[in-house]
Amino acid sequence: MKARGFTIIELLFITVVLIAVGALFWTQKNNIEVAARDDKRKIAINSMYYSLEEIFHKQSGYYPMELTPETLPSVDKKLFTDPRGIQLGKGGSDYRYEPSNCTDDKCQSYTLRANLENEADYVKTNR
Numbered sequence: 001m002k003a004r005g006f007t008i009i010e011l012l013f014i015t016v017v018l019i020a021v022g023a024l025f026w027t028q029k030n031n032i033e034v035a036a037r038d039d040k041r042k043i044a045i046n047s048m049y050y051s052l053e054e055i056f057h058k059q060s061g062y063y064p065m066e067l068t069p070e071t072l073p074s075v076d077k078k079l080f081t082d083p084r085g086i087q088l089g090k091g092g093s094d095y096r097y098e099p100s101n102c103t104d105d106k107c108q109s110y111t112l113r114a115n116l117e118n119e120a121d122y123v124k125t126n127r
Contacts, residue, residue, distance in 0.1 A: 034118045037117060038116045038122075041094055041095070042122050044080075044095065045112050045113075046124070047075050047076070047079050048080075048097075049112055049124040051072045051075045053127055057126075063099060063107040063110045064099070065099055065107060066089065067080075067097040068088075094114055095114055096113040097111075111123060
């Protein structure tokens with residue numbers, strides 16, 4: 001009479017294969033999520049940059065001392081908050097606005113910076 005079922009070696013092999021596939025899945029899932037958060041950061045910085053250059057600076061002839069949703073009303077307010085939920089200008093934010101050459105709250109240059117998880121910082125400076 002022949003016994004039916006799987007041997008211990010077959011069960012171990014299937015278990016190892018499932019663990020390997022699961023580990024690969026979770027690694028790839030994490031990489032995709034990190035890339036998506038980095039893309040959100042780049043989109044936010046680009047939006048602020050183009051609004052500063054094409055709207056604010058063209059109208060006023062200078063750059064602001066602080067960057068807020070009130071300063072740049074053409075930028076969606078949600079973009080001033082990084083993927084971790086910290087507002088631009090607050091401690092620990094992934095976004096930084098660094099004005100320079102300022103006189104009386106009117107600046108001649110700036111640097112916008114986003115800390116990315118998977119790449120070097122994303123930096124935009126005035127034209």
